[in-house]
Every structure is written in structure tokens, then in C-alpha cells.
Amino acid sequence: xxxxxLEAVAQAVKGTYTGPEExxxxxxxxxxxxxxxxxxDGLFVAIKGxxxxxxxxxxxxxxxxxxxxxxxxxxxxETKPYIQVESCEQALKDMAELYRxxxxxxxxGITGSVGKTTTKEMIAAVLxxxxxxxxxxxxxxxxxxxxxxxxxxxxHHQAAVLEMGISDFGEMTRLAKVAKPDICVITNxxxxxxxxxxxxxxxxxAKTEIFTYLKPEGKAVLxxxxxxxxxxxxxxxxxxxxxxxxxxxxxxxxTKEGAKLSVYAQNCESLGLAGSRFMLHTPKGEISVTVxxxxxxxxxxxxxxxxxGCELGLSLEQIKAGIESYxxxxxxxxxxxxxxxxxxxxxxxxxxxxxKAGIDVLSEVEGSRTVAILGDMFELGDEEAxxxxxVGQYAARKGISLIISIGSLAQNYEKGIEEISRTGGYxxxxxxxxxxxxxxxxxxxxxxxxxxxxxxxxxAMHFEKIVKVLQEQ
Numbered sequence: 478x479x480x481x482x483l484e485a486v487a488q489a490v491k492g493t494y495t496g497p498e499e500x501x502x503x504x505x506x507x508x509x510x511x512x513x514x515x516x517x518d519g520l521f522v523a524i525k526g527x528x529x530x531x532x533x534x535x536x537x538x539x540x541x542x543x544x545x546x547x548x549x550x551x552x553x554x555e556t557k558p559y560i561q562v563e564s565c566e567q568a569l570k571d572m573a574e575l576y577r578x579x580x581x582x583x584x585x586g587i588t589g590s591v592g593k594t595t596t597k598e599m600i601a602a603v604l605x606x607x608x609x610x611x612x613x614x615x616x617x618x619x620x621x622x623x624x625x626x627x628x629x630x631x632x633h634h635q636a637a638v639l640e641m642g643i644s645d646f647g648e649m650t651r652l653a654k655v656a657k658p659d660i661c662v663i664t665n666x667x668x669x670x671x672x673x674x675x676x677x678x679x680x681x682x683a684k685t686e687i688f689t690y691l692k693p694e695g696k697a698v699l700x701x702x703x704x705x706x707x708x709x710x711x712x713x714x715x716x717x718x719x720x721x722x723x724x725x726x727x728x729x730x731x732t733k734e735g736a737k738l739s740v741y742a743q744n745c746e747s748l749g750l751a752g753s754r755f756m757l758h759t760p761k762g763e764i765s766v767t768v769x770x771x772x773x774x775x776x777x778x779x780x781x782x783x784x785x786g787c788e789l790g791l792s793l794e795q796i797k798a799g800i801e802s803y804x805x806x807x808x809x810x811x812x813x814x815x816x817x818x819x820x821x822x823x824x825x826x827x828x829x830x831x832x833k834a835g836i837d838v839l840s841e842v843e844g845s846r847t848v849a850i851l852g853d854m855f856e857l858g859d860e861e862a863x864x865x866x867x868v869g870q871y872a873a874r875k876g877i878s879l880i881i882s883i884g885s886l887a888q889n890y891e892k893g894i895e896e897i898s899r900t901g902g903y904x905x906x907x908x909x910x911x912x913x914x915x916x917x918x919x920x921x922x923x924x925x926x927x928x929x930x931x932x933x934x935x936x937a938m939h940f941e942k943i944v945k946v947l948q949e950q
Contacts, residue, residue: 479632480579481505481572483545486520487560489575490568492547496558503544503558508572508628510565510621517542524565524621525549531565566621573624573655582634585785586656588641588649588684589664589700591831592778593618594809595770596664599782601638603799607791608635618642623652636789641687644856645673649686657690660788661715662698662781666705667830671858681705688714698784700777701738719788721780723773740784742776749841750812750819750929757783757797764793766800770810772838774831779803808941810835815948817926819845823933824940827854832868835933840875845929849877850943852913852934853884862889869893873903879923880907883916884938913939921946 484501487494494501507519512534515521521538523531523546535546535553545558547568552559562568577584585604587597601612611634617626618640630637641652666681674680688697691714699706701720710718721740742755750771757766757780768779779800786796805811808825819842823835832854839847849872857864869890872880874897882890888909897903908923910916924930924947932947934940 478505478507478576478628481508481576483558483560485575486572490547490560490562490571492560492562492568494558494560495552495555496545497556500544500558505544508569508625510569510625512538512541515541515543518544520544521546522565522569523548523550569621569624570651570655573627576630577627577655577657580630580637582630583636583659583789584656585636585638585660585662586641586653586658586687587639587662587664588643588687589662590667590669590680590684591828591834592664592774593640593642594806594825595775596662596778596781597638597640598806598809599778599800599803600662600785602803603782603786603791603796604636604638604789606786606795606799606802608789609633610636610638612638613640616642620648620651623655627655643683644670646679646683647686649683650689653687653690657692658687658695659692660696660698660785661687661691662785663687663700663706664778664781665700665703665830667828668857668864669828670856671860672856675858677705685709685712685714688712691715696788698781698788700781701741702777719784721784722777723780740780740787742780745773745776747771747773747841749843750838757793759783759787759793759796761787761793764797766797768800769803770805771812771841772810772834774834775810808936810838813944813948816950818924818947818950819929820944820947821929821931821933822941822944823931824852824938824944825936827852827933827935828857829854829864829868832933833871835931836868836872836875836877839877839929839931842929845927846878846925847876848879848881848924848928848930850881850883850916850930850932850940851887851890852882852938852940853886855886855935855937861886865889866893866896870897873897873905873907876903876905878905880905881910881916881920881923882907883910883913883920883940884934885911913942917942917946921950924950 507516515538521543547560604610697715697718702722745755752769754767811822813820866889870893873894891909894907
């Protein structure tokens with residue numbers, strides 16, 4: 478890790494170094510908080526958590542080849558390189574900021590209420606057609622995960638795509654200070670984390686903190702179909718934002734100079750669970766593209782990737798190849814074919830917008846009984862009951878054959894479904910289970926071969942267990 482000497486790191490984190498003086502100029506090979514991932518000449522940061530105290534692994538880290546360890550506790554062996562800090566969590570950010578300062582590659586930061594992960598994967602797929610691209614893995618998108626992702630960047634990398642997730646004010650500013658993105662992508666302003674952020678305007682304010690450390694020559698790539706984001710053409714923190722979207726999205730005034738869609742899709746054609754085909758229009762020209770993942774929202778994610786690709790000099794052919802090479806990740810709209818059953822694994826997260834998008838995709842499946850297994854959506858604030866009620870109504874109006882609601886908040890799905898049923902707008906079946914265990918005990922028998930099944934809830938509901946059971950049936 479170029480420039481990451483023990484002396485430089487100790488200064489960056491305002492820590493106290495102990496150990497051999499001659500080792501202070503030694504350069505770190507890696508940084509980790511997981512003792513199982515310690516590498517030779519690496520740094521092990523001993524975070525003290527609620528369940529595991531990283532300090533107990535310090536001796537083993539040295540045995541495994543660590544050059545240095547970092548902790549809030551004083552060293553037990555002052556003969557080995559050691560840095561004591563006030564906060565390991567803050568030290569991670571300080572070190573990542575130091576390391577980021579030495580990088581010259583373009584960094585793309587992605588945030589938004591819905592679609593961060595799929596957009597991140599799509600952008601990485603596109604950029605990989607020209608650049609050796611590093612991307613965020615898993616859920617490493619917070620104040621611990623983001624620094625760890627930045628530490629993975631090496632000299633051979635030519636671009637980095639970083640997902641940035643928040644739940645409160647100020648978090649994005651701290652993340653942006655570390656990442657200092659050259660291109661900021663915001664997918665949408667939805668209804669996530671209303672518990673802390675209050676309103677969609679609050680969410681807009683929190684998400685756009687990403688611009689705080691954007692350089693004057695940096696770019697903002699924004700969803701022009703979002704009614705909140707399309708107002709940012711006058712934001713003083715960004716110059717000449719790039720808007721992407723579908724012209725029939727109806728949010729941008731296409732006659733307004735500076736607020737027109739630069740990248741957009743026309744002639745969209747659904748291919749069912751195989752994805753969508755559309756004509757991609759960009760400042761570089763137009764080309765026919767197929768997105769190998771279902772749903773209108775995936776077209777929007779592809780447009781974001783195309784916009785970033787254009788900004789970083791990719792050709793239309795490279796952008797097309799990148800979009801068409803996209804592969805969904807588990808829990809994010811992943812389609813699983815399991816023994817004559819189609820499973821839409823979308824159980825990593827949920828909010829009203831993504832719930833309705835998943836229901837839309839399920840409703841378009843032909844030749845199969847459609848089953849929606851819907852769980853609680855969390856962090857929606859005071860209107861959570863009403864939002865669940867409206868999603869239940871939406872699923873009923875879409876004619877899903879069997880709607881299964883699971884969880885305490887999910888009772889409101891049931892109320893919405895029953896309301897549509899009473900007026901003759903829904904003729905399917907609907908079942909309610911108080912919790913996941915109750916469903917797995919009896920309700921799982923309702924699913925049969927040939928079904929198309931959507932599995933969706935907030936991550937804390939652990940609906941990945943349902944996906945696993947369905948695959949094993």
C-alpha cells in the first residue's frame with residue numbers, strides 16, 4: 478500500500494506508536510479488522526465489538542505475520558510495532574482518507590434509496606470493459622465497510638466503484654470525506670430511513686451530502702425521473718449534472734436548458750424474466766441494448782451505468798457489452814431456477830418502491846402461478862402502517878395468485894389486500910403468518926412446483942432462509 482508507512486499511519490490517526498524505531502518506515506501490505514484475514518506485513522485493527530473483542534486476537538495476528546496492530550488499549554508487548562488510538566472506527570476512516578489521497582484513479586460513489594447495489598454492479602460491469610475495476614463487495618458500504626473497501630485498491634486498479642449507504646444526517650458527509658468521489662451517482666430519493674430522516678426532503682438533504690467533497694471538475698449523475706433529484710440542476714455544489722432516465726418518466730422539463738436527459742432509453746420491450754431490450758441514447762450516439770435482468774427499474778440502473786461509461790470515455794460498444802454482461806447478486810433481484818420453480822431472490826432489503834418493483838416483475842410472469850412472500854419493511858417512520866397497507870393493495874391489484882404476508886407490520890399488507898378483495902378487485906388467495914418460524918413450519922407447504930415466487934422483505938427478517946428452503950424442496 479503505497480505511502481502507508483507506520484509513521485504516516487500513526488500521524489494520520491493521531492495515534493501513539495510503540496515498537497522498534499527502524500520499523501516506522503515500513504510500508505503496510507494490507508489493513509484488516511478480521512484476524513482471519515491477516516496478511517504478512519499487514520495491519521490488524523482490533524475493534525472491540527458487542528460480541529467479539531478484537532484485542533484477544535492480537536497475539537495471533539503477530540504470529541500470522543502482521544507487521545503492526547492497532548487498538549484503543551495500551552500494548553502488552555512493547556517490542557512489537559503497535560499503534561494506540563482513541564477510536565479504532567475513526568482510525569479506519571483516517572487511514573482510508575490518507576490512502577485515498579495517494580490514489581489517482583477515478584472513484585465513483587453511488588448512493589440512493591433504492592438500487593444502490595444493482596447500480597454499483599452494473600457500473601462495475603460497464604467500466605470493466607475498459608478498466609481494471611474494483612467494486613464494493615457485499616454490504617461494505619458504511620463507515621467501517623467503506624474504508625475497508627478503499628484499502629483493497631491496488632496499483633493495478635484503474636477505477637473504483639464504491640457503494641455508500643446511510644441512515645442518518647451527517648453520515649454521508651463522513652463517507653464522502655473518505656471516498657472523495659470524482660463521479661457521484663444518486664439512483665433515487667425514496668422512503669428509506671424515514672425514521673431518522675423524517676421526509677423525502679430530509680432524505681434528499683442527507684443523500685446530497687455526497688457532493689460535499691466533490692471536486693469542481695467532478696460530475697453528478699442523477700436519475701432525471703426522480704421528482705426530487707431533477708431539482709438539483711440549480712444546486713451550487715455541482716456543475717452541469719448529467720441526468721439519465723426514461724422520457725416517459727415525466728419528471729424533468731425537457732424544454733428547460735441544463736435539465737434535459739443526457740442518457741435515456743426508448744422503445745423499451747419486456748422480455749419477461751429474461752430482462753428487457755431498449756434503444757440506448759447517449760451523447761455518443763445510440764445503440765440497441767439488452768439488460769439481462771427483469772424489471773423496468775433495471776433499465777434505469779443500466780442508464781446510470783451508461784452515463785458513467787460515457788463520462789469515462791467508453792465506446793457505445795463497450796457500454797453495451799458491459800450492460801449485457803451484468804449478473805445479479807444474491808438477494809438483489811437474483812432469479813433462481815430450482816426444480817421447476819422460479820425464485821426471485823430479492824430479500825436483501827425492502828421499501829415501498831422496491832416492493833412494488835418486485836411485484837411488477839412477478840406480475841409479468843406468464844404460464845406460472847405467481848406467489849409473493851412479503852415481509853416487514855423497517856425504518857419507514859410514522860407512516861409505516863399506511864405504506865404496508867398500500868403495498869398490500871398494490872399486490873392485490875396486480876393480480877398475484879397467492880400473497881403471503883409475514884411479520885407484525887405485514888398485518889397491514891393483509892388489510893390492504895382485504896380492502897381490494899371486498900370491492901371485487903382481487904380474486905386470489907392471501908395468507909398471514911406472525912413470524913418466519915410460523916411460515917416455515919406450515920406455510921412453506923403452500924409453495925409448489927411450477928410456481929414463480931417473489932421473496933422480499935427487509936434484511937432483518939432473514940428471508941434468505943426461505944430462499945434456501947425453497948431451493949432444497
